[in-house]
Amino acid sequence: MNDIIPPKDTILYLDIGNSSIKAAYKEDLNWTRPDSFKIRNASELVEWINRHHMDFGMVVIVSVVNDTTQAIVDRLEINKVRVLTVEDIPSDLLDYKTPDTLGIDRFFACYGAVAQTSKPVVVIDAGTACTVDYMSGDFVFRGGVIMPGIGILEKALRDYAPNLPAVLRTIPEEWPGKSTKTSLRWGLYGSFSDSIQGALEKHEERFDGFEIFITGGSAEWLSSILPGEPKVRPMLIFEGIQYFLEDHFK
Numbered sequence: 001m002n003d004i005i006p007p008k009d010t011i012l013y014l015d016i017g018n019s020s021i022k023a024a025y026k027e028d029l030n031w032t033r034p035d036s037f038k039i040r041n042a043s044e045l046v047e048w049i050n051r052h053h054m055d056f057g058m059v060v061i062v063s064v065v066n067d068t069t070q071a072i073v074d075r076l077e078i079n080k081v082r083v084l085t086v087e088d089i090p091s092d093l094l095d096y097k098t099p100d101t102l103g104i105d106r107f108f109a110c111y112g113a114v115a116q117t118s119k120p121v122v123v124i125d126a127g128t129a130c131t132v133d134y135m136s137g138d139f140v141f142r143g144g145v146i147m148p149g150i151g152i153l154e155k156a157l158r159d160y161a162p163n164l165p166a167v168l169r170t171i172p173e174e175w176p177g178k179s180t181k182t183s184l185r186w187g188l189y190g191s192f193s194d195s196i197q198g199a200l201e202k203h204e205e206r207f208d209g210f211e212i213f214i215t216g217g218s219a220e221w222l223s224s225i226l227p228g229e230p231k232v233r234p235m236l237i238f239e240g241i242q243y244f245l246e247d248h249f250k
């Protein structure tokens, strides 16, 4: 890929997740998000890119949804499109027993965090699923947790216990829940926070100290219910891809 990377400010990056497609590019030193396209509107995204194809020398895609990715790639009218896969990652950076089935969004989010701190990190990616992953300071991905995202948990209760009320997305002040709504808020948001803290404690027992980063669609909200002051970084995956390309393909 060495010879085909254009100047980095002309790369359009796509992060294709289970709920949405995120697009971003770097203008001067800042990230710009042209829009956040719903996955059912992949055609809107394709049209947007094809309308702006003169602005970008290249499209770099990181995805966990193969058929959507293929449909997008097939319709892009831009010469240079590169889908990064696990095969592009040096195998000594993947301390994972099933690299073939690793979601590389997890690797790149961690990569972005280590690149910023030069220290070990745990990255919480709160999207459709929520992952809590550890990466050593030498960029080796060590694995972690894949759990249902908060939207899935809410939807599961709506679908299977439709008589329960809708509630505020906050953890109650007092334990235990003494009303339907506070009991439910403990069960949804208290439990979600406890699961993540449990995973953080296990990482602490197993590994060296780390900095905590949060990304994904629910990042801002999640930081409001977790203790401490984790770093919220909405663009972490894009930052990870950019650093990775600089480190490994230039």
Ligand SMILES: Nc1ncnc2c1ncn2[C@@H]1O[C@H](COP(=O)(O)OP(=O)(O)O)[C@@H](O)[C@H]1O
Binding pocket: 016, 017, 018, 019, 020, 021, 126, 127, 128, 129, 149, 150, 151, 152, 216, 217, 218, 219, 221
């Ligand atoms: N403003 C918001 N506050 C909290 N959660 C949100 C908000 N907007 C979207 N979400 C949640 O973010 C999740 C999707 O995040 P996203 O990072 O786009 O997922 P994916 O990477 O799987 O496509 C969904 O669970 C959705 O409920």
Ligand SMILES: CC(C)(COP(=O)(O)O)[C@@H](O)C(=O)NCCC(=O)O
Binding pocket: 016, 017, 018, 019, 064, 101, 102, 103, 104, 105, 106, 125, 127, 128, 129, 130, 131, 146
């Ligand atoms: C865990 C994920 C579903 C998260 O994707 P997202 O919720 O961001 O759409 C994705 O990284 C994935 O499909 N992973 C494959 C399994 C693995 O990482 O081992």
Ligand SMILES: [K+]
Binding pocket: 125, 126, 127, 128, 129, 130, 131, 216
């Ligand atoms: K995720």
